Amino acid sequence: MAKSAPPKPNRSTLLAVEDMEFLLRDEMRSARFGMEYLKAELALRDWGVRSTIVVFGSARVPSPEEAERALAAATGPEARRLARQRLDFSAHYDKARAFARIVSLRGGALAESGGPRDNVIATGGGPGIMAAANRGAADVGAPSIGFNITLPHEQAPNEWSTPALTFRFHYFAMRKMHLAMRANALAVFPGGFGTFDELFELLTLVQSRKARPLPIVLFGSAYWNEVVDFRAMARHGMIDPADLDLFEVVDEPEEGWAALVRRGLQAHTPPADRPEVSAAPRRRVRR
Secondary structure, X not given: OOOOOOOOOOHHHOOHHHOHHHHOOHHHHHHHHHHHHHHHHHHHHHOOEOOEEEEEOOOOOOOHHHHHHXXXXXXXXXXXXXXXXXXXXXXXXXXXXXXXXXXXXXXXOOXXXXXXXXXXXXXOOOOOHHHHHHHHHHHOOOOEEEEEEOOOOOOOOOOOOOHHHEEEEOOHHHHHHHHHHOEEEEEEOOOOHHHHXXXXXXXXXXXXXXXXXXXXXXXXXXHHHHHOOHHHHHHOOOOOHHHHHHOEEEOOHHHHHHHHHHOOOOOOOOOOOOOOOOOOOOOOOOO
């Protein structure tokens, strides 16, 4: 006669950390929130990341190579129109990548002396502009951070952020807090709802003095001057005229870096033998 299977252990005998049904209860949300905070916080401490420069921008901006392939494969007038539009916007990808190289070389992310890492590139960890910025840091051998978010369409982390500093969040609020809490500066490229959400949240924190002042640059004058009429907001009394000085609109990577430094960013001069931004990009191998 076959022996019956041993009785399934009661869930009450599981350790709390082994009981997923318990951990996922609504009442455990505060504990999950704390775990999301600490997992990223401790990893960043272990890497000596003291401060960051956050780069925001659209996930829909392709690399020039991707844009060229999409244009070549496009069929029909509307598909070709959209492909040409994406190809035009791919210039922002190259600029975000070049800007991240400049920041990583000059800002202190390399920490060659073994000290804390400053002005480390941090992004939302997804594709598009985010991938471009992480890629620019990888070009020069610097670490970069990806604060990815789980979404219904399963946005995956890009391949360029440092694997040990690539995090996935369930809670937007915790992800936003990590993006803001170490930020020494903010660089924002053209984007949509998500980019605007993150930009205006940080502008509000600085405006309301819930966060310390930090340099903010918006890349792409043609885009920002068309899409947002900041001066109209001041003219209608919705913001103070002085609030227009919270940010600066720029077009080129060097111009953006100069604006951040002029607005108070503390830069770290690289060693004389460190190759500058003109160094050929190097693809980082994911481990």
